[in-house]
Amino acid sequence: xxxxxxxxxxxxxxxxxxxxxxxxxxxxxxxxxxxxxxxxxxxxxxxxxxxxxxxxxxxxxxxxxxxxxxxxxxxxxxxxxxxxxxxxxxxxxxxxxxxxxxxxxxxxxxxxxxxxxxxxxxxxxxxxxxxxxxxxxxxxxxxxxxxxxxxxxxxxxxxxxxxxxxxxxxxxxxxxxxxxxxxxxxxxxxxxxxxxxxxxxxxxxxxxxxxxxxxxxxxx
Amino acid sequence: xxxxxxxxxxxxxxxxxxxxxxxxxxxxxxxxxxxxxxxxxxxxxxxxxxxxxxxxxxxxxxxxxxxxxxxxxxxxxxxxxxxxxxxxxxxxxxxxxxxxxxxxxxxxxxxxxxxxxxxxxxxxxxxxxxxxxxxxxxxxxxxxxxxxxxxxxxxxxxxxxxxxxxxxxxxxxxxxxxxxxxxxxxxxxxxxxxxxxxxxxxxxxxxxxxxxxxxxxxxxxxxxxxxxxxxxxxxxxxxxxxxxxxxxxxxxxxxxxxxxxxxxxxxxxxxxxxxxx
Numbered sequence: 001x002x003x004x005x006x007x008x009x010x011x012x013x014x015x016x017x018x019x020x021x022x023x024x025x026x027x028x029x030x031x032x033x034x035x036x037x038x039x040x041x042x043x044x045x046x047x048x049x050x051x052x053x054x055x056x057x058x059x060x061x062x063x064x065x066x067x068x069x070x071x072x073x074x075x076x077x078x079x080x081x082x083x084x085x086x087x088x089x090x091x092x093x094x095x096x097x098x099x100x101x102x103x104x105x106x107x108x109x110x111x112x113x114x115x116x117x118x119x120x121x122x123x124x125x126x127x128x129x130x131x132x133x134x135x136x137x138x139x140x141x142x143x144x145x146x147x148x149x150x151x152x153x154x155x156x157x158x159x160x161x162x163x164x165x166x167x168x169x170x171x172x173x174x175x176x177x178x179x180x181x182x183x184x185x186x187x188x189x190x191x192x193x194x195x196x197x198x199x200x201x202x203x204x205x206x207x208x209x210x211x212x213x214x215x216x217x218x219x220x
Numbered sequence: 221x222x223x224x225x226x227x228x229x230x231x232x233x234x235x236x237x238x239x240x241x242x243x244x245x246x247x248x249x250x251x252x253x254x255x256x257x258x259x260x261x262x263x264x265x266x267x268x269x270x271x272x273x274x275x276x277x278x279x280x281x282x283x284x285x286x287x288x289x290x291x292x293x294x295x296x297x298x299x300x301x302x303x304x305x306x307x308x309x310x311x312x313x314x315x316x317x318x319x320x321x322x323x324x325x326x327x328x329x330x331x332x333x334x335x336x337x338x339x340x341x342x343x344x345x346x347x348x349x350x351x352x353x354x355x356x357x358x359x360x361x362x363x364x365x366x367x368x369x370x371x372x373x374x375x376x377x378x379x380x381x382x383x384x385x386x387x388x389x390x391x392x393x394x395x396x397x398x399x400x401x402x403x404x405x406x407x408x409x410x411x412x413x414x415x416x417x418x419x420x421x422x423x424x425x426x427x428x429x430x431x432x433x434x435x436x437x438x439x440x441x442x443x444x445x446x447x448x449x450x451x452x453x454x455x456x457x458x459x460x461x462x463x464x465x466x467x468x469x470x471x472x473x474x475x476x477x478x479x480x481x482x483x484x485x486x487x488x489x490x491x492x493x494x495x496x497x
Contacts, residue, residue, distance in 0.1 A: 006290035013292070072322075076329060164318045174288045174317065177281035177413050180441055 003179040004188075011175060011185065014168040015192060021088055021157040021167060022200075026150060028093025033100025038130060040105050051101070058098035063159050066091050071163055084163035092153065092160075100149055107142035108134055140211050147204035151197045158193070168192055262467025263333065267474045270310030274471070276302050277332030280317035281411050284436045284495040285338035285460075288317070297495035298336045301355075304487070305478040321387040324348050327463055333471065335463040338432055340389040350466045352476045354459035355483060356497065358432035360393050362451040365419060368426075372452040375426050376402040383407040383415035383424040390415075390428040393454050397428075412437070420447060428454065436496040 036054065039047045058066070071087045082090065111134060119129030161170040172189040176182045268274055278286035278294060286296040294315035306313035318326050323339075326332045327349050341351045362372055362382075375382070376397060384390035386408035394406045407424045409415045412433045418424040427448075438445035462479070464472045482488055 010288070010290060010292045068322075072325065072329065081330075162319050162322070164316075166317070170317075171292075173410065174280040177283055177411055178287045178289075180413060180437075180444075182414065182417060 004175065004181055004184050007175040007179065007185070008188075011168065011171050011188065011192070014166060014171040015196065017085070017165060017167040018154070018157050018196065020085070021092060021160060021165065022150070022153045024089035025092030025096050025153050025157070028090065029096025029100045029149070029153075032093065032097025033102075033104055034135075036097060036101035037104035037108055040101065041108050042126070042130065055098045055101060058095045063091070063095060063156055064162060066095060067160065067163060070094075084160070084165050088157075088160040088163055088165050092157065096149060096153060099152075100146065103142050103145040103149060104138060106145065107138035107140075110141055111137055137213065140208070140213055143204060143208040143211075147201045147208075150200045150204060154193060154197050154200060262465060262469070263330065264465075264468040264471035267470040268309065268311055271312065273312045273314060274306065275314045275316050275331070275333045277316055277318045277323050277326055277335040278337040279320040279323065281320070281413075282338050282433075284440075284497060285432075286315075286336075297491055297497050298338065300491055300495075301479070301482060302336050304482055305475060308478050308481075309474060320385075324463060327465055330465075333464070333468070334475065338460050339463050340430075340458050341461045342389060342392065344392075345463065349463035350472065351461035351463055352472050353479055354461050355479055356432060356460040357457050358430050358435075358460075359457055360390060360428060360430050360454040361434065362426055362454055363416075363419075363429055363434065363448050364426040364451050366447055366449045368449075368451075370451075373402075375451060376404050378425060379403050379405065381405045381407040381418070381424040382426045382428060383409055383418040384428045385409060385412050385415060388412075388430075389458065390430060393428050397454075416444065416448070420444075426451065430458070432460065432497070439496045 036051045040051045043051070061069075067088060070091050071082070071084065075082050075087060115133050115137065116126070116129045119133040120126065124132065157167055158169040160167060161173065164170065168189050172185045175185045179185065264272075264274075276299075278296075278298065280286060280288050280294065282296075284296055285298045286294065289295045294317070299315055302313055302315070305311075316332060318332060320337075323332070323335055323337070324345055325348075327335055335349070338356070339345070339351075341354065345351075362375065364370070364375055368375070370378070382394065382404045384394045384406060390412070391406075391408055394408075398404070398406065404425075407415075407418060409418060412427070412429050415424070415427045415429065416437075419427055434450075438448075462472075462475055464475070
């Protein structure tokens, strides 16, 4: 226990890496997911087919396989050699984009066609209608589902230990071997993930409560 | 009519799915050769000049050879030796923790310049990386609970789990023993530490380990040592060496010269005593 206490700051500093992975992954995934959701609903058949294939690909392959595929295969083959942290963020983002696209797609579809039709009737272009009328509502509706994506991402980020990214689990593993004490370090690491997940989802819920539209889904 | 339509839709969906898989498999096969990264050119075909940055790959979960201290700095027997070599030549050495299962690939791809982390010289690894002079010898062992009085063959034919470290030479030995006809089940874990825990927890009946780990481990963990006994040795002597890229003649020669120099001094024994290796 004493030995483990000395390593506490080392494990705690892994939170910065974990949060970096999550912020980067969720951020990239948000941009990808949003545009793919729009494309999947309002795009042509070719766009829909490409997005469908993308979503199918990233949702079907285990995250660990994707990490190894991109780190050892795709990036070196294309001449972009990313370090393990950058590669992990990109892969988490690409994968999250596939999942987030379906969350946003559900949010947009729950509004029906009428909102966009009303926007068009007011003289807005389709793009303007999507960005100024549909998305502000759809994003609010998507927030509860989106908080699940955050929680999933926090936990999935730990798999980047396979590339040696110094997030919480990687550091915990090193500490376990340095202290010969597995129970307390892993228990502590689990607690950190629990706190991060709780705090993050709570924060998203607060934003949701403050931004939700009276009369819309979830508020009657 | 609608039933016919839905059946047609189902057939179409299945057809598209199967077709997609076939096309994907063919495309994957076609691009696979292109996806294999070309081996990097030798980075240190000539000796690295003073001031060069040299990246030392290490498994930070392999005490006492390579581990971390409470500040997160790399420490251990191998780290001390690498620091002495770097000091001799004026290199800036970066101790980079890396997952053991892909550490040789990382040397090949250029992420790491060499591995000094209690790495056993094996034929399979030598196809990818070339080893420097051997600096530590040890032997593999089958280790069971002290209360387990069975013989080596009884344990290896017990149909029970025997733990080893995934990607380590103990993993290779487990595979070899299974291929030789023994009837146990392999339990690959992340470290030897966890392999021993698996036995005390009852998830495995024995560990295939090596004396390079168990020697220092049991010295520093007498309680744990009292719980186990060495059932038998496995195979002959094995040695640790520094793994480098085949084309890095300059780096390898420099390391070898420095290492042989250090091994001939009293510093070497002092380091061994310091780390219990």
